[in-house]
Amino acid sequence: MALMKASRDALLRPLQIVAGLTDKKSTMPILANILIRKAGENVDFVATDTELQITTQAALSDQSDDAAITVSARKLIDVLRSLPDLLEVSLSVQGTRASIQAGRSRITLQTMPADEFPELLLHESCDGELSISQRSFRQLLSMVHFAMAEQDVRYYLNGMLVVAEGTLLRAVATDGHRLACFELQTDHELPRYDLIVPRRTVNELLRLLSDSEDLIRLEIFQSRLRMKFGGIEVVSKLVEGRYPDYERVIPRNLNRKARIDRQSLVACLNRAAVVTTEKQKGVRLSFTNNLLAIQTRNADQEEVDDEIAIVYSDEETEIGFNLSYLREVFSQLQCEEVIVSLRDGASSVLISIPDSDAFRYVLMPMRM
Numbered sequence: 384m385a386l387m388k389a390s391r392d393a394l395l396r397p398l399q400i401v402a403g404l405t406d407k408k409s410t411m412p413i414l415a416n417i418l419i420r421k422a423g424e425n426v427d428f429v430a431t432d433t434e435l436q437i438t439t440q441a442a443l444s445d446q447s448d449d450a451a452i453t454v455s456a457r458k459l460i461d462v463l464r465s466l467p468d469l470l471e472v473s474l475s476v477q478g479t480r481a482s483i484q485a486g487r488s489r490i491t492l493q494t495m496p497a498d499e500f501p502e503l504l505l506h507e508s509c510d511g512e513l514s515i516s517q518r519s520f521r522q523l524l525s526m527v528h529f530a531m532a533e534q535d536v537r538y539y540l541n542g543m544l545v546v547a548e549g550t551l552l553r554a555v556a557t558d559g560h561r562l563a564c565f566e567l568q569t570d571h572e573l574p575r576y577d578l579i580v581p582r583r584t585v586n587e588l589l590r591l592l593s594d595s596e597d598l599i600r601l602e603i604f605q606s607r608l609r610m611k612f613g614g615i616e617v618v619s620k621l622v623e624g625r626y627p628d629y630e631r632v633i634p635r636n637l638n639r640k641a642r643i644d645r646q647s648l649v650a651c652l653n654r655a656a657v658v659t660t661e662k663q664k665g666v667r668l669s670f671t672n673n674l675l676a677i678q679t680r681n682a683d684q685e686e687v688d689d690e691i692a693i694v695y696s697d698e699e700t701e702i703g704f705n706l707s708y709l710r711e712v713f714s715q716l717q718c719e720e721v722i723v724s725l726r727d728g729a730s731s732v733l734i735s736i737p738d739s740d741a742f743r744y745v746l747m748p749m750r751m
Contacts, residue, residue, distance in 0.1 A: 384450055386421050387443040388473045391485070394443065395463045398456065400591065400615060401430035401437045405456040411501070416453035418500045419474075423449070429502060430456065435584050436503040437591075438616040451497035454481045462490050503618045505604060511574050512602045513547060517612055519567055520599050521592040523554045524585055526565035526742060529711045531582050532558035539624035542581045547573040555629045561708050562632050562745040576603055579622035584608075591615055633745055634731050637724035641670055642694035642737065645713055645721050651677045651689045652710045658685040659706050665749045666706040670725070671699050679706065702728040703751035712744050 387394070398417065406414040409432070418429040429438045459481075466472065466485050473484040476494070483490045524543065532540035535558065544555040550573065553566040592599065592612065599612035610617045655666050658681050669676040675693045680686035702725065712734060713721065724733040734744040 384448060384476045386419060386450060386452070386474045386476060386481075387426050388471065389441075389443040391463055391466050391468060391470050391472050393441065394472055394474070395460065397426075397428045397439045397441045398460055398463070400439045401428050402456040402460055403590070404430040404432055404435060404437050404587065406432050407457065413453060413495050413499055413501070415455055415457070416495055416500070417456045417459070418451065418453050418497060418502065420451040420497065421449050429500070431501060431503055432583070433501050433503070434581065434620045435587065436618040437587065438618075439614055441614075450476055452476050452481055452494045453497055453500050454492050454494050458492055459483070462492075503607070503620075505607060505609060505618065507604050507606075509602050509604055509609075511576065512600060513552075513573055513576075514598045514600045515552065515567075515569065516596045517592045517599050518594050518596060519552075521589065521594065523552060523565060523567055524589055524592075526715065527554045527556040527563035528585050528589060529715060530556040530558060530561050530563035530744075531585065533582065535559070539579055539622055539626055542579045542622045543585050544626045544629070545576070545578045545580055547576040549573065555626070557627065557629065557632070560705070560747050561712075562629055562743075563712070564629060564633070564743045566741055577626070578603065578608060579624065579626055580608065581619060581622055584617070584619040588617065591617070632731075633743055634724075634726065634733055637726050637733055639670070639697040639700055639725040640695070641675065641697075641723045641725075643675065643721050643723060644691070644693075645716060645718060647691045648675075648721070649710070649713050651691055652706060652713065654689060655679045655687045656706055656710065658687055664706050665703050665751050666709065667701060667703050667751050669699070669701045670695050670697075670723075672696060700725055700728050702732070703749045704746060705749050708746055712746075716742070 420427040424442050425440050426443045427440050462483055470485050475482045479494055481492045481494050535541055546553040550569050551566050552569055555564045602609040606621055608619050608621055660681050663681045666679040673695055675691050677689045718736045720737050722735045722737055731745050731747050736742050
C-alpha cells in the first residue's frame with residue numbers, strides 16, 4: 384500500500400522536525416519510532432516521549448487508502464540522507480514492513496503497529512487560550528531558559544514558570560543558585576495563568592519557533608499545554624506543583640551599582656574561562672572606582688588577572704561567582720551595557736538592563 388511519493392527533501396523536512404523527540408534508550412521500543420499517518424492527501428508525522436508530543440503535517444500523499452505505520456526515526460532519516468537531493472522517493476507498506484523506493488534503490492525497514500503508539504490525546508476541555516508572535520514567545524523563553532534546573536529533586540525547578548497577568552506575559556527560571564525573570568508587554572488583556580512548562584518542552588520550542596511575526600496559539604488545559612504554529616502542533620504535559628515565590632528572591636534597595644560594557648565583560652570572562660576547571664569554576668570580581676578587576680586561578684597555579692573600565696563610584700566591593708553563570712547571562716543579552724547592583728560581598732546581586740525593568744537576573748555569590 385502506497386503511503387506517499389515526494390522528493391527526498393520534501394519527505395526529510397517534516398521528519399527532522401519531529402525526530403529529535405524519539406528516544407532510542409527507552410524501555411518502550413516504539414518510542415524510537417515515528418508515527419506516519421495518512422489521511423487523504425495529508426500525512427501526519429508524530430513523535431512522542433509520553434510527556435511531550437510533536438506533530439507536523441505535509442501534503443505528500445496520493446488519493447489511495449488511508450493508513451498508519453510506525454518506523455524507526457533514525458533509520459528512515461539515515462536512509463533519506465544517503466540519497467541524492469532531488470531524487471523522488473516512494474514510501475509504501477507491505478505487511479509489517481516499510482519499503483523505501485528511490486531510483487534503483489529499495490530499502491525495507493521493520494515497522495511496529497500504529498495502534499500501539501502512545502499518542503498524547505486531549506480529552507478534557509480547553510480552559511483558555513492566548514496568541515502571540517513566534518518572535519516574542521521565542522524571546523520570552525530564550526531570555527531565561529539557561530537558568531532552569533536539570534534533574535533537580537525539586538521537580539518543579541526542572542522547567543519554566545510562564546505567567547500571564549493583565550497585559551504582561553512573564554517567564555521565570557531558577558535552579559536555586561540563580562534566577563532569571565523576563566516579561567513582555569502584550570497588546571491585549573490576558574486571563575491569569577500560571578504554568579510550569581517542562582525543560583524539554585522549552586528546549587524543543589526554542590528549536591522549532593521562528594523569528595517571525597507569525598502567531599503561536601497556546602491552548603491551556605488542566606494538565607497539558609497545546610501549541611500550534613507554522614504547521615506544527617506541540618502537546619506537552621505541565622509540571623505539577625507550586626513554583627517558589629520568585630518575587631521574594633529578587634533583592635531590593637541595592638545601593639551599589641556598576642554600569643559595564645557587556646562585550647568587554649564577556650571577553651574578560653571568556654579569557655578567565657581558559658583556566659577554570661570543573662572543580663575550580665569560581666571567579667573573583669573586585670569593584671573599585673570606575674574599575675572592575677577579574678581574577679581566577681586553578682590548582683596548577685595558572686591564573687588570569689584582567690581589568691576593564693566601568694562606571695562605578697560606590698564603596699569597594701569584592702565578590703565571587705560561578706563563572707559559567709556569569710558567562711551564560713551576559714552572552715544571552717544583546718544590549719550594549721548591563722547594570723550590576725550589589726549590597727556587599729556576601730549577598731545576592733541583581734543584573735539588569737539599563738533603563739528597563741523587563742529583565743532581572745539574581746545570582747548568589749560563591750565562596751572563593
